[in-house]
Each structure stands twice: as C-alpha cells, then as structure tokens.
Amino acid sequence: MDFYLVFTIFIFAGALIGSGLSFYVEYTKLEALESYFSENKVVCDNKRFWGRNTHIDRFYRMLLISQLLAMPKTHIKRGDVTEAExxxxxxxxxxxxxxxxxxxxxxxASIIIWNVWYR
Incomplete structure (x- = not known):
C-alpha cells in the first residue's frame, strides 16, 4: 500500500471527524455561547435572521461566534463586540x-497537498 492511498484515507476520515466535531459543537455548545452574547446587537440580529433550529441556521450562528472569537481585535475595533463580552x-x-x-x-491544507500530489 503506497503512502498516497494512506493519505487519502486519512483525509476522508478527517472529513468525517471534522463534520462530527462541528455537529457536536453546534448542537451542544451553541446555546451556551449565545447566552454570553445576549446583549450583543450583531449576534442578536444574526440569531433573528437564522432563528430556526435547522442545521444551516445553527451553522451560520456558530460561524459568527467563531469569527468573533478567532479574530477578537478586529471585531473590537469594528465595534461588533466588547472586550468584556x-x-x-x-x-x-x-x-x-x-x-x-x-x-x-x-x-x-491537507486537501490542497493531496490535490497537488495527485497531479
């Protein structure tokens, strides 16, 4: 068995693990995260727009909160969130x-490496 096949198997297993991790966080941690932003206008507007509890709605609500946490200085400068929140x-x-x-x-990044390696 060559290394390319092993790498391909790991990439597809990683896709399943990443999807499972995303589903778990969306369905168990989202409400707790939103409770910390109950007074935030950006998060409340996003929750109002994506208010139903379908997967796509939970995904986009989680995506906004993840962006606020991933780049806090940018969003604080913009006024989207405060340091206290x-x-x-x-x-x-x-x-x-x-x-x-x-x-x-x-x-x-692994998909890009896989694609370059394939060609």
Missing part, C-alpha cells in the same frame, strides 16, 4: 468554539 466566556468554551475552525484549516 469576550472576557466573560470561559476558556474551555472558547476552545470548543474554535476547534472546528482550526481542524477545518488543517483539513483544507
């Missing part, structure tokens, strides 16, 4: 929110 979130909950994004970046 971000400081109130426990570190473990921040990690849960950022894991799917970090895993997705690694997976995306």
């Amino acid at each position: 971000l400081a109130a979130i426990p570190l473990s909950l921040k990690r849960w929110a950022l894991w799917p994004i970090n895993f997705g970046f690694i997976w995306f």
Whole structure:
C-alpha cells in the first residue's frame, strides 16, 4: 500500500471527524455561547435572521461566534463586540468554539497537498 492511498484515507476520515466535531459543537455548545452574547446587537440580529433550529441556521450562528472569537481585535475595533463580552466566556468554551475552525484549516491544507500530489 503506497503512502498516497494512506493519505487519502486519512483525509476522508478527517472529513468525517471534522463534520462530527462541528455537529457536536453546534448542537451542544451553541446555546451556551449565545447566552454570553445576549446583549450583543450583531449576534442578536444574526440569531433573528437564522432563528430556526435547522442545521444551516445553527451553522451560520456558530460561524459568527467563531469569527468573533478567532479574530477578537478586529471585531473590537469594528465595534461588533466588547472586550468584556469576550472576557466573560470561559476558556474551555472558547476552545470548543474554535476547534472546528482550526481542524477545518488543517483539513483544507491537507486537501490542497493531496490535490497537488495527485497531479
């Protein structure tokens, strides 16, 4: 068995693991994260627009909160969030929110390597 086949298997297994991790965070941690942003206009407007509890709605609500946590200085400068709101979130909950994004970046880089290697 060559290394390319093993790499391909790991990439597809990573896609399943990343999807499972994303589903878990969306369905177990999203409400806890949104409770810390109950007075934030950006998050409340996003929740109002994506208010139903379908997967796509939960995905986009989680995506906004993950962006706020991933680039806090940018969003503080813009006025989207305050430092006090971000400081109130426990570190473990921040990690849960950022894991799917970090895993997705690694997976995306692996896909690019796989694609270059394939050609």
